[in-house]
Amino acid sequence: MIAEALFADDGEANAARLDWLIRDLDDFLNRAGARPRLVFALCVAVLSLFAPLWIGRFTTLSDLPLAERSRALHKAEGGLLGPPALAAKAILCILWFEHPDVDREERAR
Amino acid sequence: MSRTSGRTMDRDVTLDCDVVVVGSGAGGAVIAATLAEAGQRVILLEEGPVLDAMAHGRMRPSESLRSIWRDAGMTLAVGIGDSPSINVTSARVLGGSSMVTGGVCFRADAEVLDGWSRELTIDDLDANAMDRWYSEVERDVHVEPVPVSLRSRSTNLFIEGGEKIGIPFHSMNRNTNGCTGNGRCNFGCPNGAKMSVDLNYLPRAERAGAELWTDCLVERVITEGTRATGVRGRFVDEKKERTQFHFSVFAKRVVLAGGAAYTPLILRASGLAKRSGALGRNLSLHPSFRVMAEFDEPVRGWHGALQSAYSDHFHADGMVFNSVFTPHGVVAAAMPGFGKHHARFRERIANIAMFGGMLHDDGGGRLWRFFGREPLMTYRMSKRDRARVPLLLRRMAEIFFSAGARRVFLPVFGSEPIEPDDLAGAPLESTHGRLFECSSQHPLGTCRMGSDPRASVVRPTGELWDVKNVYVADGSILPTSLGKNPQLTIMAMAKRVANRLVN
Ligand SMILES: Cc1cc2nc3c(=O)[nH]c(=O)nc-3n(C[C@H](O)[C@H](O)[C@H](O)COP(=O)(O)OP(=O)(O)OC[C@H]3O[C@@H](n4cnc5c(N)ncnc54)[C@H](O)[C@@H]3O)c2cc1C
Numbered sequence: 001m002i003a004e005a006l007f008a009d010d011g012e013a014n015a016a017r018l019d020w021l022i023r024d025l026d027d028f029l030n031r032a033g034a035r036p037r038l039v040f041a042l043c044v045a046v047l048s049l050f051a052p053l054w055i056g057r058f059t060t061l062s063d064l065p066l067a068e069r070s071r072a073l074h075k076a077e078g079g080l081l082g083p084p085a086l087a088a089k090a091i092l093c094i095l096w097f098e099h100p101d102v103d104r105e106e107r108a109r
Numbered sequence: 110m111s112r113t114s115g116r117t118m119d120r121d122v123t124l125d126c127d128v129v130v131v132g133s134g135a136g137g138a139v140i141a142a143t144l145a146e147a148g149q150r151v152i153l154l155e156e157g158p159v160l161d162a163m164a165h166g167r168m169r170p171s172e173s174l175r176s177i178w179r180d181a182g183m184t185l186a187v188g189i190g191d192s193p194s195i196n197v198t199s200a201r202v203l204g205g206s207s208m209v210t211g212g213v214c215f216r217a218d219a220e221v222l223d224g225w226s227r228e229l230t231i232d233d234l235d236a237n238a239m240d241r242w243y244s245e246v247e248r249d250v251h252v253e254p255v256p257v258s259l260r261s262r263s264t265n266l267f268i269e270g271g272e273k274i275g276i277p278f279h280s281m282n283r284n285t286n287g288c289t290g291n292g293r294c295n296f297g298c299p300n301g302a303k304m305s306v307d308l309n310y311l312p313r314a315e316r317a318g319a320e321l322w323t324d325c326l327v328e329r330v331i332t333e334g335t336r337a338t339g340v341r342g343r344f345v346d347e348k349k350e351r352t353q354f355h356f357s358v359f360a361k362r363v364v365l366a367g368g369a370a371y372t373p374l375i376l377r378a379s380g381l382a383k384r385s386g387a388l389g390r391n392l393s394l395h396p397s398f399r400v401m402a403e404f405d406e407p408v409r410g411w412h413g414a415l416q417s418a419y420s421d422h423f424h425a426d427g428m429v430f431n432s433v434f435t436p437h438g439v440v441a442a443a444m445p446g447f448g449k450h451h452a453r454f455r456e457r458i459a460n461i462a463m464f465g466g467m468l469h470d471d472g473g474g475r476l477w478r479f480f481g482r483e484p485l486m487t488y489r490m491s492k493r494d495r496a497r498v499p500l501l502l503r504r505m506a507e508i509f510f511s512a513g514a515r516r517v518f519l520p521v522f523g524s525e526p527i528e529p530d531d532l533a534g535a536p537l538e539s540t541h542g543r544l545f546e547c548s549s550q551h552p553l554g555t556c557r558m559g560s561d562p563r564a565s566v567v568r569p570t571g572e573l574w575d576v577k578n579v580y581v582a583d584g585s586i587l588p589t590s591l592g593k594n595p596q597l598t599i600m601a602m603a604k605r606v607a608n609r610l611v612n
Binding site: 005006007008009027028031032033034035039040067069070071073074075076077078079080082083085086087089090091092094095097098102 | 169170171174175176180181183185194348349350436437438439441442443445446447448449450451452455481483522523524543544546
């Protein structure tokens, strides 16, 4: 849900890469240990419950359409929700940029 | 070679030796090698697993994080009041945090060492006396200057900007041998060129007969009256959970080197070192801030040495600039927005340069016992340090702009990058501390050394004030922060403690 909102550029995020990310995230959290698993789950829960308030919506993040979700998270990261937003974003970005396609993209630049 | 993993243990184990060392990082490895080479029977216990240096160098950064970084790199010191919360990283592996350093090796400034010596009235802690231990460590871990040719474009841009406005830079020293500038020291070196302690002190300890036990979590020191007789703990499985099997290691001397965030927990769980009230206090962190800048030209900051140059021009203001670069994902995470907004920036990662700024802090951190075995860290930044944060960021942004940066990303949660004309008006001074993105790799000082038992945890020799034959030899004994990266000083201090133990 957060990954999709983060990596959607002009429409939807690349579905195959998103699947790969979610699988790798599972492995990451399984191997990272109990405390990081808990911290990550808390960050996601807090963002999911409270980020929509930043755009005046009283619902959970998953109920928002993609563009609204990105907007809510963007607004929230500049306020009290900065640390959980950064934690979630950091892990997702680290994994996203380790996708095998990244090397190819880089060479093309 | 004698290495045993606690993962495979299916029974309780009892061992004995002359010296048991807890923790195999910068401090513990030096102690183990020095004492084993002096003929003592040493057992070294490490909570983390073994990871071969070359295998580490082949890992993706996130694999390194999930395997050997404590909490996968997500540990936080909670900011109190107007202080930022700080992401404090360390490693949990044979070789300790030495396995994830950028290799930077600084001696502490003479004024810091002489200050300790003077204020704590410890003669052999001044720069002259410490020279011997520094020199030995520098030889043992192969400290050499980073050649200018290994500097990344990212580093060179910051240097060019600095020099234009009269700020000089110098080459760093690092513990490397054969570095070709892969720009990923924190996640292992593909060439095995980073001379972390797993490549020098630990093999030396083994060759001299030390037994290295990994996946062994020490829980407490065993005491009889005012003497320690050993340590006790539990084996740990591949999920980093404690198993049901215990070990006890009986020894004539115990040396704790679990790092500044963990040694105090062992002492507290053992009911030791309570008298002064200093245990777990006085935590300094060297709060650090990464500033990124976008240039028109491609920068590709990952080509070149991860860390290669520094400036201590603003040393009197307690600030040092250290070159650094991070994996793409960390660069992207520091860019604002989600979705389309974020994509606009992340497409430009190849054009991003980065530099680090670090504060020589007054301390203000504290360790608390938390549920489970992990500590809770809190940090209240001193007023002086807090006032330095906006100044540090302004100076760094100014340097990047003078190098021609199109825009600068300041480490303020969710903030948009600023352009040259925006800098003067950027509301950094009024930004709440909690909105600054801050990290630390250098927890220090939680079992400070001193000559007054009412204000310190260990004696000038490294021995606890209240229990004979328990020593501490890691970053926790440093009396104050250094203002420079600490691994060399921790190793030199461990050499000094080991020398006392040998004699
Ligand atoms: C990402 C990163 C980059 C860094 N880069 C640099 C640099 O370039 N230059 C520099 O000077 N410094 C650097 N540092 C800091 C440096 O690595 C540390 O200051 C130094 O290694 C600390 O040494 P130590 O012996 O106190 O603790 P550590 O090296 O952290 O070792 C402590 C060991 O004890 C183990 N342990 C803890 N508790 C227990 C227990 N109960 N039972 C058994 N074992 C236990 C831990 O698992 C760990 O392996 C960096 C640190 C990090 C995290």
